[in-house]
Amino acid sequence: xxxxxxxxxELVKPGASVKLSCKASGYTFTSYWMHWVKxxxxxxxxxxxxxxxxxxxxNYNEKFKRKATLTVDKSSSTAYMQLSxxxxxxxxxxxxxxxxxxxxxxxWGQGTSVTxxx
Amino acid sequence: DIxxxxxxxxxxxSVGETVTITxxxxxxxxxxxxxxxxxxxxxxxxxxxxxxxxxxxxxxRFSGSGSGTQFSLKINSLQPEDFGSYYCQHHYxxxxxxxxxxxxxxx
Numbered sequence: 608x609x610x611x612x613x614x615x616x617e618l619v620k621p622g623a624s625v626k627l628s629c630k631a632s633g634y635t636f637t638s639y640w641m642h643w644v645k646x647x648x649x650x651x652x653x654x655x656x657x658x659x660x661x662x663x664x665x666n667y668n669e670k671f672k673r674k675a676t677l678t679v680d681k682s683s684s685t686a687y688m689q690l691s692x693x694x695x696x697x698x699x700x701x702x703x704x705x706x707x708x709x710x711x712x713x714x715w716g717q718g719t720s721v722t723x724x725x
Numbered sequence: 726d727i728x729x730x731x732x733x734x735x736x737x738x739s740v741g742e743t744v745t746i747t748x749x750x751x752x753x754x755x756x757x758x759x760x761x762x763x764x765x766x767x768x769x770x771x772x773x774x775x776x777x778x779x780x781x782x783x784x785x786r787f788s789g790s791g792s793g794t795q796f797s798l799k800i801n802s803l804q805p806e807d808f809g810s811y812y813c814q815h816h817y818x819x820x821x822x823x824x825x826x827x828x829x830x831x832x
Contacts, residue, residue, distance in 0.1 A: 642821075652769075652812060652823040668820040702768060708781075711759035711774035711816050718768055 609633040611703050611716035618722050619693055627719050629686040629703030636684035637661040639705045642712060643677065643688045647699040655701075658686060693723045727751050727815050731824030737832045742803050746827045748796045748813035757817035760789055760798045764809040773798065774816070805831075 612630040619625045629641065643655040656667035658677040665677050674697070676689040690697055700720050704712040728751035738744050748758065756776040761769040771780040773789035776796055786801040800807055808831050813824040 651825050652814070654819070654821040654823075657819070666819055670820075706816075708774075710757075710778075711771050711780075711814065712761075712769070713771045713774075713780060715768035715770075 609705075609707060609714045611705070611714060613701075613703060613716035613719045615717070616720045616722070618724065620725055621694060621723055623693055624689055624691045625693065625721060626687055626689045627701055627721070629688075629716050631684045631686065631705075634705075634707065636679075637681060639707060641677075641679065641686040642704045642706070643675065643686075644702045644704055644712070645699045646702065646718070647696075650699075655688070660684075660686065690721070693721075695723050697721060698723045726820055727754060727817070727822050729813055729815060729822050729824040731813055731827055733827060734825065735828045735830065737830045738803055739832045740803050740805055743799065743801050744803060744829065745800075746798045746811055746813075746829075748791075748798070748824050750794045750796070750815055753793050754815045754817040756792050757815055758789070758791065758796045759814045759816055760787075761812045761814065762807075762809055763812065769812065772811075800829075 610632045637660045640657045640659050642657045645653045655671045655675050658665045660679040678687045700718040702718045703716040705714050707713050730749045758776045760773040763769045772783050777789045788799045811827045
């Protein structure tokens, strides 16, 4: 069955960077674009961007172009999102998700809670 | 970007009742609208896509309707497991955007 595994939490200092992981299993990793979504309490969901694991092609939400960098490691079926120059505004839960059946986001990771604090 | 406006922001209802949540898009998104349910501390679960198609395993008491800019999610005969937050999202091209959410609570 399709699974997207994410670490539960990360604690990072202001100004630092963090690289979040999403390990995929149960499907052909290179066949489905991986999406990343941010959820901040009171702010709702924001789509960050997507990456094509087959060739590394990316498509970012303009708002996150300077904040997020999406990459993949095909050998381990793992997608990564690096967030840079972290501030309190980046404290949120970050989900990886795919459009497996082609329309909406039907499989989600458990989410990684990122806390930016000194 | 397409703005998604969801209402109400919160809703209180009893088991067995029928409720409707609405979502409005700032421009025509045809039928490219999805609904998700999220429970506290859990990942979102897809309920409906293409405005009215139930995702696999979703009970038939859920139904989606609408097209263009106006959409709704109806839940018939509320069950205890239906309480949580609901979000609409357009999937008519990127950037995908979400509604602000509706928190459905037990009365």
